[in-house]
Amino acid sequence: MSEVIYMGEKNKKLSEKIEELSGEKITLCEQCGICTTSCPMADDMDITPAGIMRYSQIGDERVVDSEAIWICASCFTCTVRCPRGIDLAKVAEALRELNLRKNVDHIDVNHLDEELNELPAIAVVSALRKFTS
């Protein structure tokens, strides 16, 4: 049984926005799931990497609000393995940017005070780059 999903204007717009920002053709995804089985962070995600792709394809807003896009640490394992040649790390980055470009930070820098002395610069810089606008 196949099911036809009719996308509304809003869904279409979100899907196109993700494609534009990531530069990736997300409709190529066939839901094989290699990304999910390869992802070292999948256990800690609320939706799987393949789920991120599916929601992105159909322009489902829940993907933008998911925790999974912040758990992705751009390790590029899925990117290397995707048989359709999709750079999923770019898709996750686009989804994070959709939040960050509304000027909403994902971490509160003011709560890092006690840690800043012990952390390596590389950790602080990369976390701020990924979590703040």
Added chain:
Amino acid sequence: MQKFPYYPGCTLKQTAKNFEKSAIASARAIGIELVELPRWNCCGAVSSLTSDEIMRHVAPIRNLVRVQQMNDEGMLENEYRLITLCSMCFNVLKRSNMVVTGDAEMLHTINQFMDTEPDYEGTVEVMHFLEILRDVVGFDKLRARVKKPLKDLKISPYYGCTLLRPKEVGIDDAEAPTIMENFIEALGGEAVDNPYRSLCCGSYHTVGENKKIVAERTYKIINAARRNGADVIITSCPLCAFNLDNRQKLTKEMHPDFEYMPVLYFTQLMAIALGKEEDAGLEDNFVDPRPILRERGFLGVKQ
């Protein structure tokens, strides 16, 4: 001495001073002088991956301009191969270099923006020190320079992400790399297999509320190394090093059965093998590698 331009990055001047110190001494021992870029700046640590991003490529490219200037000003003689030690700096600099050299319009925009700098001409090749050892020096020649072979020392290589991925940036096969294993063998050590050698350590999740993600990865990676008989782990990334080394404390709190294992920069073992023990910076590691190295006879009696 063969001179190469060298980009340290922020962390090698901070928590990873032992990485820099041991690398400079090791390089010198094999006839390479690492000439630090004048007025370098932070590369940004992570690449910006969105298609419309230009601004964040400026910082990496500015560093590449310094390499051109060093050549123009006679600090170097026609040497455009830039050496990096930190895996993340390597990845970011190489990636930005690839982006702008493949996009003339973007390069033009960046050059226009950096109006007080000379234009970047796309002449720099970003290389990791391990690549220099493999492709320029050669592991055979490195082996010939070893004074104290790391005989019977079982070493688990940890590649992490940014040395290998994405494919177009990686220094070796993304799925089946051998460069670290060959490096270990050149030093006379024994490379131990670790199925998690290129599993992400959790990276910047070490900052903030999710650091348990990192501790769980550390548990997994180090236990696998131990099961396979490893004495120590080596890495080339100061963030992986912090997560695998310093975060062992949190790992132990979460898993009382966990046992500590020393985690070293690959250059620290290299310095020891090349007879530069005094520059290995072993006193700065969180889990002290000296007891096991002394027990195996790789360190002098007094340290």
